[in-house]
Amino acid sequence: MTRTKAPRDGAKHMTMDSPLGPIAVSAVDEGLTYVHMGAEEIDRAWGPEGATPVLEAALEQLEAYFAGELTEFDLPLAAAGTDFQHRVWAALRAIPYGTTVSYGDIARRIGNPAAVRAVGLANGQNPIAVVVPCHRVIGSNGKLTGYAGGVWRKERLLALERGETGLFAA
Known part of the structure; x- marks a missing residue:
């Protein structure tokens, strides 16, 4: 049985194809919360699909990274953790x-x-x-x-x- 985390308030996600398979990125207004590689299934914790400035910037920077054009990410982060x-x-x-x-x-x-x-x-x-x-x-x-x-x-x-x-x- 797979447990899903409760979605963070206001979280949204977008997906992209990458050289490593599908990737989903999730964010709240404050910043990026998840980058999910191999994201074939949607997890409730990612929130509904929808564009935000943080998500659009994340996808743009990930595409540049995979193209060998970006060596350092510049994104606001909002991951939950200790x-x-x-x-x-x-x-x-x-x-x-x-x-x-x-x-x-x-x-x-x-x-x-x-x-x-x-x-x-x-x-x-x-x-x-x-x-x-x-x-x-x-x-x-x-x-x-x-x-x-x-x-x-x-x-x-x-x-x-x-x-x-x-x-x-x-």
Whole structure:
């Protein structure tokens, strides 16, 4: 049985086709709340379909990112989460395009080097994938670790950021 979250007041969503499959983006007036990869089914938490300035900007920036033309997103964010999760997500946004770091690196960056597992959980619960680049976090051994959108998507996002845009050609 799949549980759906209650929609946030005022949330709306829009969808787009991407090189990684369908993507849905959700937002409230204050900012982006979700980026859903592999969004074949609509979730109540996304709110009804409808355009907003935040959603239109998000789709435009995602298209530019996938075209290799955008390296840093500039969108207001309004993801629900704990203070700890927001600290982790802020650290993720500071990872430069085309680079990777480990969970331990993020734990040290937020001033809690013993919180490696908690960082991993917060990373996995990031609701704004790609825009908040959780795909740039890898294991301390250099191996790709789990990714909510599937490890194959993580591999393709990292390849794109290395300049291997041919993977995204039609």
